[in-house]
Amino acid sequence: MIFENLLEKIEYVEYKKQNNIELQNITNNSKNIKENDIFVAVAGNLSDGHKYIANAIENGAKTVVYQNNIDFEDGINYIRVSDSRKTLSVISNILEDYPSEKMTVIGVTGTNGKTTTATTIYYLMKEIYGSATNIGTDGTFIGDKRTDNSNTTPDIYLLNKIFNESLENGIDRVVLEASSHGLYQNRLMGIDFDYGIFTNLSTEHLDYHKTMDNYFDAKMILLENSKNRIVNIDDSYGKKAKKRFPDAVTFGLSEEADYRAIDIKKNETTTDFKLKGVDFTINSIADYEIYNKLAAIVTLNLMGASLEEISSKLKEFKGIPSRFQYVKNDLGKNIIIDFAHTPRAFEAIFKSIPKDVKTIAVFGINGDRNAEFRRLIGNACAKNDVFAVVTTDDPKFETYEKIRDEIVLGIKEYDGEYKTIKDRKEAMIYAISKANKGDYILMLGKGEEHFLKLNGNEKTPYNEYETVLEAIAAQ
DSSP states (O other): OOOOHHHSSSSSSSEOOOOOOOOOOSSSSSGGGOTTOEEEEOOOOOOOGGGGGHHHHHHHHHHESSSSOOOTTTTTTTESOOOOHHHHHHHHHHHTOOGGGSSSSEEEEEESSSHHHHHHHHHHHHHSOOOEEETTTEEEEETTTEOOOOOSSSHHHHHHHHHHHHHTTOOOOOEEEHHHHHHHHHHHTTTEEEEEEEEEEOOOOOHOOHHHHHHHHHHHHHTTTTHHHHHHHHSSHHHHHHHOOTTOOOEETTTTTTTTEEEEESSSSSSEEEEEEEEEEEEEEOOHHHHHHHHHHHHHHHOOOHHHHHHHHTTTTTOOOOOEEOOOOOSSSSSEEEEOOOHHHHHHHHSSSSSTTTTEEEOOOTTOOHHHHHHHHHHHHHHHHHEEEOOOOOTTSSOHHHHHHHHHHHHTTTTTHHHHHHHHHHHHHHHHHOOTTTOOOOOOOEETOOOOEETTTTTEEEEEEHHHHHHHOOO
């Protein structure tokens, strides 16, 4: 595309043309610039892209999109806009020829359950339709090919390239996790969503959104931009979503749900329920997994798959790593890895454990959470009679000691039992040794993340599953 044609398709404040380079690729990361690319200077929360314009030009950028005052260099095209983040989305969609319009696109948003819901949908689409793409916390899966993501919800120019690569491989169904940050920052602007799913909302990311109303509104951006809306009616914010979007299809356990699970029966490692007269079995005893699976069932059914076919395929789905994942051992103890990292997720997993055994939880909290968030997680442990082993989990720019003290404050409010051990592996060893046969030891928070952020955002290699195996071997 030539410069003048692009100007005809976007809103801009002013421009300066100094070359006739063909426009093909766009990015807001100066490190990823290739010869002749467009660089968009986005003023983010942690850094200002305008500071990296010189680096982008040095790396080969020939066109720069910006919104703040800058100095010009000879030979470079410049486009000034009022919102460079939005313009990044607009230009990306133009250059990539709107690939989402050629696909069935499903977005999943909510505080908890996004990854499990999206992965279940991905699995069912592959089983029923033969192929699918999944983009989220655990990476990008185009068919069975996996690559890492820098964020749960990548920037729009990355998403569009994933969409086009999928189409080139004959894949026209994609599910993606839509984070509140990604939605609010317009990373998904212009994507043609066929289905938008809302799982639930609870306290998280208030350091960014400030209020629950702001957080909720950010999530609702997905539903506002979806042709079909699917909502958890048992969640208080799900009820608010239904009021905002009366045409939303609902799921849950309550009578008001359009898709209602009834006759729920827990077995040793599975749960049975009925939905519209069809029997379902899921491979988990976690209560919240019923909701995740209902969201997936509704989506596939609205896409045209029968409930009977969905039931047959779902019964074979073994789940995903680090979501109520049992770790085999010879100790006679129930050792579980789970990505739970919010107060509500902690409450949900605790309530899923049988009441006649002891539960021990090994966890820490990220350095970008506020004191109230940490106190609530401490409350959750104490109120559910869970012995807490407070350890390290991505302190980032804070200290383990500060995070620990804020969690312990919440535990003490309800006279809970706890022990603090800074080293995560040592904490696991202690927790496993303290448990008796039949007890549950929950390793919470890290899941499939293969790193610890011990110094700012610097990633130190780490593997939760391997560390748990080492802790078991040390018994």
